[in-house]
Amino acid sequence: MIEEVGTTEQGDLVINVGPQHPSTHGVLHLVITLNGETIKKVEPHLGYIHRSIEKMCESLSYRQFIYVTSRMDYLSSHINNHGCALCVEKGMQIEVPARAKVIRVLMDELTRLASHQLWWGAMAMDVGALTPFFHAFRERETINDIMEETCGARLTMNYMVPGGVMADIHPNFQKRVKEFLQFFRTKIDEYDELVTGNIIFCSRMKGIGYLSPESAVSYGCTGPTARGSGISCDIRKLYPYEVYGELQFDEVTVAEGDCFARYMVRMQEMRQSLSIIEQLIDNIPEGEFQAKTKAVLKLPKGEFYSRVETARGEFGVYIISEGATTPYRIKFRSPGFSNLSALDHMARGHKIGDLVAIMGTLDLVIPDIDR
Amino acid sequence: MNKEELKIRLGELFPAAAFEEGGEWTTVTIDAAEWEGFAREIRWAEGLAFDYLFCVTAVDWRTHFTMVYHLTSTLHRHTLVVKVKLDHEQPVIRTVSDIWRTAEFHEREAFDLMGVVFTGHPDLRRLFMTDDWKGWPLRKDYEDPVNMIKL
């Protein structure tokens, strides 16, 4: 390894963090060069969970490839599926029924909540507080139960299909979501009490991992990572899809650009998601949940790009079609990949403990990066 | 700037650029030799300021390669798709990682999976595959009897 890192000097310590490490949350492998405790360089080595989903999708039909994408960013699998479904619908020019649109947005927001809850717990665990993880899982389990009831699975739902959703919502869905909203409103204050206000946590977070707005854009950071640097990049606001254009919600941006800013963005986003769900849960229009589509989908020759806002940032699906039943080339623009590329920039000059905190605020999901 | 205005502006700047009809965004095809100058121009030019490169795709068309760059300006909120045609035998293109830092990883990915060589890239190594991997997995003619399962 030492030969590879060009800047290594005598006395530097080269450490492999991962692929098996408690705080990489998966099989991320970082080669870090240390001077004492200070990080001189972070070099990500990827590919431990690379499955070449893009190649796989080239042999799957337009109905089939959607389920694979839930295995990329498994924490926001609904939103990934949503992006793919949107892209196919764009190509086929399928008009999605109003009911399906609302259900999709509801599911997206629930997924975002669940993802942020897991992130909150894992992030607190990264900086050494172990209890929040279990508290976060309590709420996440509630969402998973709701998902399970309607979609049939807890993590990789495959609920979005081209033209709508796979099944109508469960009769209990609205009631349970409302119960959850009430429950979570009280618990999110506990989150603040337990972690946000904590002086140790604040001192671990503030001023760490600064990402300037210019470099955030240059590194292609999206989602809470870029919004923590004051960049407005919420696809739901900028390029509204489904019913996001008609909803009242704020795009959360915090200007500081440090770890605490990114943390606050996600905490605020949870509240925004709650308000979106509240606006929609009683206003699900009646009607079909799925548009009538042909059994075999054939996208016309051309190129189609759709972008959605996952819990981690902008997720893009780029389909190049030759008019066949399978895509000719498909490219997924995953948010984590670009966010990770800024890690070296952010972590230099900080301590090992900070690296862990920065990785926590980036909210990395490794299958999303490796694809 | 909307689609048409963007087209006119780019046509003024680069008379050699060929525009593609249809599609959601302005799509422009340029030569590999012009790419670096073009990239610098659209990144910094007044009124264009494409500062956010959000997707880099390499496409294998069997006869040639195409690099597709999706760009957005966070200032003006307009989007541009740039396509650069590359030779199939020797796909070489100038890197843009010094203009958009995100390209560093995306170009490594394209090199790893498609075998497109980026000249001037600071660290052009395989990203996902192991260092001793043979072949470029995302190419259409790639065969791997061990790891690829035909269904």
Place this chain on the structure above:
Amino acid sequence: MFLKKYISEVFGAVRSLLKGMRLTGYYFTHHKEIITQQYPDNKEEMRLPDRFRGEVVMLHDEKNEHACTGCTACELACPNGTIKIITKFDITPEGKKKKALDTFIYHLELCTMCNLCIEACPTDAIKMAQNFEHSVYDRSKLTKKLNKPGSKIREGVE
């Protein structure tokens, strides 16, 4: 002034720490908040939702008849090659040859429970069951034959 700010900072810090301790202390003393489910013990009262996707099963009625025509729509819809359908030709009473299901092979070890086969089935012959305890010691046990021995297609299903 400086001292006042310093002291208020210290007190704020201590208060933030005490706040967190109050919360954990609350949960320490309130055992009814515990959410642990004791899994193998609560098997009786544990109810999975009807839509939960555990494995693909073929529905048989009491006369040992199923609704599968052997049309292979599910096989085509499956992204992973989980389903393999072997068809045979039955002779109908009129003397015509008719395609019918011989064996419905289901590879549970390849299945990702994506529900696409159920969606594709025109006769609703298969459905997702709620069983989720799939672990076995031998992988070959996961390759299942879904149509029961001696079963045949239900009258009137085309």
Place this chain on the structure above:
Amino acid sequence: MLSIENITHSIDVWLNRTFSPTVAVLLESLIVGLCVIGLFALLGLVLVLMERKVSAYMQIRLGPNRVGPGGSLQTVADTLKLAMKEGLTPDGADKFLFNLAPFLVIVVAMMILAPVAFAKGTQIWDINIGVLYITAISSLSVIGILMAGWASNNKYSLLGAMRSGAQIVSYELSAGISVISIVVLTGSLRISDIIASQQDGWWLFKGHVPAVISFIIFIIAVTAETNRAPFDLAEAESELTAGFHTEYSGMKFALFFLAEYVNIFIVCAIAATLYLGGWMPLHIGHWAGFNGVMDYIPSSLWFIGKTFFLIFMIMWFRWTFPRLRIDQLLNLEWKYLLPLSMVNLLLTALIAIERWHF
């Protein structure tokens, strides 16, 4: 009244009557050694279970509840599992030091136990420099940790050991100064004298604000010294995987684990002795009636109650707070705790000289 003092005394008398004094002392040492090892095993079992239950309840879980009634035998099962595991020694490690380190740590923990008074008249060795002895011996445990980290030939271990060295050396200062403030108030280094001086009230209450401050500083410092969260930088699970004991497995790991819990017990016992009167029941001045009622509770229960209360506090910290960073940790010590404890020592000395304490 049946108390531990009577039992130990009668054993002592019987041994001296039966054997020659030398043999009696040897036999007593043997008995004490066995008792200490037994106590270690018991402490390990109880404290590990306690930690797991405390953490579980704070994390809205149930904790271990399958092995034995209420999970009480879980630790036994875990110990059995660890004992059966292969004790790996890495190829590149310094084998002698690698194998020595866990024993050094545990022996140090055993040695500190000597002057701790468990109940009235139950003390292994009432040495006249008891407090000094404790501070001196407790600083030895860092050698074991450094040894483990260095000998493992693992970069994570080395970083953990380096952190641990910096941490223990610096926090020993404020722990020591806090201890000295009680010594100043008492005027003696002997543990039995310190306890006796709290006859009419514990130092925490008698010594005004300086005593409270030094108590808080002492608790913070010993939490850091025993490598407990939020100061568990030597282990720092999410940063250094397991810090200095990354390479240890099986029984050698179990010894580190045990030493951690025994150390917690010891520091809490010392804190209880210095500030909360050790085995001394809660006495208020000269309220003879109240004091008499309090005396009915056996002294050993007082000691265990106080100690376990402090242990619970330290566990409470661990399961609530995030971890500090290494520079913040050292900042806290050198910029806040050390100056504060020095000023506090002056105030305490003033109180002691002017006899302002109750």
